[in-house]
Amino acid sequence: MRRRLPLAVAALAAAALLPVCLESQQDWFRTGTGVGVEKVRLAVPAFAARSAEVQTAASVFYAVLRDDLEASGVVDLVSPSFQPLQVPSLPGELNAEAWLQAPTGAHMVAYGNVSFAENQLLVSAWLSDVRNPQAPPVLAKRYRGDLTEEQARQLAHQFADDIIERLSGGVPGIAQTQIAFVSDRSGNKEIWVMDYDGHGQRQITREGLICLTPRWSPDKSRLAYTAFERASASSEVTRTAIHLYSLVMNRRLAFPYLGGTTTTPAWSPDGQELALSSSRTGDHEIYVVASDGGRLRRLTYSAGVDISPAWNPVTAKQIAFVSDRGGSPQIYLMDADGANVERLTTGEGYAVSPAWSPNGQMIAFAWQRNNSNFDLYVMDVATRQTVQLTHDAGRNEQPTWAPDGRHLVFQSTRSGRNQIWMMLADGVGLRQLTFEGSNTAPHWSPR
Amino acid sequence: MVLRRGLRWIGLLTLLVLVAMTGCKKKPVAPPPTPPPPPAPAAPTATLRATPSVIEQGQSTTLSWNSTNATELRLDPGPGSVGPQGSTSVSPDRSTTYTLLATGPGGRAEASARVTVNAPPPPPPPARMSAEEAFARRVRDAYFDFDKSDIRPDTRVTLTQTAEFLREYGNVRVLLEGHCDERGSTEYNLGLGDRRANATRDFLISLGIAGDRMQMVSYGKERPICTESNEDCWQRNRRAHFVMLK
Structure with a gap:
């Protein structure tokens, strides 16, 4: 009898492990947008420079355009080596048949030329459907700007967004969006901003202490963030408060200190209010306050840490947040007035940093299960169905969504120190955006 | 029996002889007149x-x-x-x-x-230590378990010492910094650090220290004193740290 016990135990253990194996396999299922829909195969030949002075601008425009389209996740970009040698710079030069047949196999071709006219950089660009050569071009655009590389980049972003909007059923691209994040490369953690592709990283705050959790206002004019500040100019005592920074006036805006440790601001969808967490009563609770700091009202009444609120961007009627009221930190949901609190995550492990998808239906978050690393997950709020997006690649935390709902940006240690990465919402198409210093807490700007 | 009786007899005989000899002493004569007493010796x-x-x-x-x-x-x-x-x-x-x-x-x-x-000038009476010195010697960080803000038994001991110091040096004010290890998230740790500072303050208040002598700040995991990824280092970072305010 005693001899058999180990066997029984082994059988039990195997039975216990089995569902886990199945579950983790299931986590690999893809849920990306447009699954099952064939991507448009798009060819983008080089843009002809009409004069020597726009040579650089033309090559920058071409490189950025390809990069944007590649990152979009919407099109299947034809490799340049598969493209015909004869490159169109005008609709009349397009030999549709040559682009349609193998090995190119393009459905669409984006092409054009770059010139210098009226003292400005001028890009003439077209998008043509080579399967339907009789029809006029799908897009015919002219983009103007100063003759600088920076402008060439911006014009390429504009054309990329126009193409994506046309090819993805009306959802515009994100090529002109920006990402706010925290970087320590100045020696202190400050708020920085970069283009969505990692270009043009620039320091916004110069507070000299610690800035965390930047959040764009819905109109992109302001950043709210968590900041350590001195209790008074000469004080050695620091405290944590909400700061607002105007990107229009390039200076901080007044916002009152609300007491205790006040952290993690989140804008209401209309930009009129901020949800935040404060320990002003001694315990971290969620509050809502007008964007000038007035009309404070308390939403949660629960012992423990309630932090990281996130407002449903569509309904504005629900706030997701993190609470350890049940033991370990988990994602909870409540009405915007504090009623109907319910736990969304299973209670297992350590779940933090909820971020609503732009359609208000999904929440991305960071979850540490079974003492493994933090990985990113997406939950469909209606069904609670949860899918794991990152696997076995360092710590992955602080996800936020791009306004197209197709991309996520997050911090990851997969390349060593914390860096900002973006990927498509189904976990593919990874790109590292930062390389210098340690970079965390990215937040994607509205469009 | 015979022998013992014999011994008794010998004893009796001896006694008899002794009595007889005493009786043979001559009669005492009258004493001579006493000489004048010598002068009394002088006192020392x-x-x-x-x-x-x-x-x-x-x-x-x-x-x-x-x-x-x-x-x-x-x-x-x-x-x-x-x-x-x-x-x-x-x-x-x-x-x-x-x-x-x-x-x-x-x-x-x-x-x-x-x-x-x-006595030689007494070594300057053990002057009271300066508050800074006493603070450095007697006040220790309060340590916590992972994702917890409960005061552990070992932490009670350190905090009781800290309370004694604060009672003795009644005008010292302190800043309580709540810290966390690197494992949790940045945001949640700001809350957890706050709870640790709060729990420490509440415990000291329960020992009779006035709450207004203690200010608090949560550093979350932003200011680790140890940056390695092992339990020893994590434990050192899960703490409420005291700073003496001027």
Whole structure:
């Protein structure tokens, strides 16, 4: 009898492990947008420079355009080596048949030329459907700007967004969006901003202490963030408060200190209010306050840490947040007035940093299960169905969504120190955006 | 039996002989007239002096004495038996009263001399440590378990010491910094650090320390004192740290 016990135990253990194996396999299922829909195969030949002075601008425009389209996740970009040698710079030069047949196999071709006219950089660009050569071009655009590389980049972003909007059923691209994040490369953690592709990283705050959790206002004019500040100019005592920074006036805006440790601001969808967490009563609770700091009202009444609120961007009627009221930190949901609190995550492990998808239906978050690393997950709020997006690649935390709902940006240690990465919402198409210093807490700007 | 009876007889005989011999002593004669009594012996005198009579600790002084009509002189404490006159050097390490006891046929006499010994200027009375110094010696970080803000038994001990310090140095104010290890998230750890600082403050208040002497800040995981990824290091970072405010 005693001899058999180990066997029984082994059988039990195997039975216990089995569902886990199945579950983790299931986590690999893809849920990306447009699954099952064939991507448009798009060819983008080089843009002809009409004069020597726009040579650089033309090559920058071409490189950025390809990069944007590649990152979009919407099109299947034809490799340049598969493209015909004869490159169109005008609709009349397009030999549709040559682009349609193998090995190119393009459905669409984006092409054009770059010139210098009226003292400005001028890009003439077209998008043509080579399967339907009789029809006029799908897009015919002219983009103007100063003759600088920076402008060439911006014009390429504009054309990329126009193409994506046309090819993805009306959802515009994100090529002109920006990402706010925290970087320590100045020696202190400050708020920085970069283009969505990692270009043009620039320091916004110069507070000299610690800035965390930047959040764009819905109109992109302001950043709210968590900041350590001195209790008074000469004080050695620091405290944590909400700061607002105007990107229009390039200076901080007044916002009152609300007491205790006040952290993690989140804008209401209309930009009129901020949800935040404060320990002003001694315990971290969620509050809502007008964007000038007035009309404070308390939403949660629960012992423990309630932090990281996130407002449903569509309904504005629900706030997701993190609470350890049940033991370990988990994602909870409540009405915007504090009623109907319910736990969304299973209670297992350590779940933090909820971020609503732009359609208000999904929440991305960071979850540490079974003492493994933090990985990113997406939950469909209606069904609670949860899918794991990152696997076995360092710590992955602080996800936020791009306004197209197709991309996520997050911090990851997969390349060593914390860096900002973006990927498509189904976990593919990874790109590292930062390389210098340690970079965390990215937040994607509205469009 | 026979033998013992014999011994008894011998004893009796001996006694008899002794009585007989006593009886043979001659008759006593009348005593001669008593001679005049000798003059009564003079009473002894004694003097004792210490020169100087006040010394510093470690110095010596001279005891000198004089006596008359004494057959025995004792100087205490110290030399003991001494001659009728003399001097000696002593170096008592504390104030002492020396006594010279003169004994003679005429009686006894006593003399005493006090030697006052000044203690060296007392080492400056153990001056109270400066608050900074006492703070550095006695105030220790309060440690916590992972994702917890409960005061552990070992933390109670450290905090009780801290409370004693704060009671003794009643005008010291402190900043309580709540810290976390690197494992949790940045945001949640800001909350957790706050809870640790709060729990520490509440515990000190329960020991009678006024709450307004303690300010708090949560650093979350932003200011680790140890940056390795192991439990030893994580434990060192899961703490409430005290800073003395000026």
